[in-house]
Amino acid sequence: MNDNQGRCPLCGGEKQPGATTFAVDLQSGVVVVRNVPALVCARCGDAWIEDEVAARLEAIVTEARRKHTVVEVTQWQQVA
Known part of the structure; x- marks a missing residue:
């Protein structure tokens, strides 16, 4: 993950490294892919996926x- 953490644009909470479920x-x-690495808002739980992770998810969907x-x-x- 890069240093693109900062604040959540939705609620102002702090983005932290974590995991999310992609469906x-x-x-x-x-x-459905569980435990996808993401930046997750500590307050509202919204998640942001890095470009390289999104590219891998796109390949999974295509397959x-x-x-x-x-x-x-x-x-x-299991897929990374």
């Missing part, structure tokens, strides 16, 4: 579409 509805299926996955739930550590 996307593909209409033909759902992909799920290619496989016509109906439901896929995985942990970040």
Whole structure:
């Protein structure tokens, strides 16, 4: 993670390194990745994902579409 922590634009809370759950509805299926590294607001819980993590998540979603996955739930550590 870079030093892009600072304050949450939604509530003013402090962004801190943490983890979040990423979920996307593909209409033909759902992909869920748990424990994704992110900056998480200590006050409201909103999360920001770094560009390199987002690129990996995009690759996971693309692969799920290619496989016509109906439901896929995985942990970040298993796919990173």
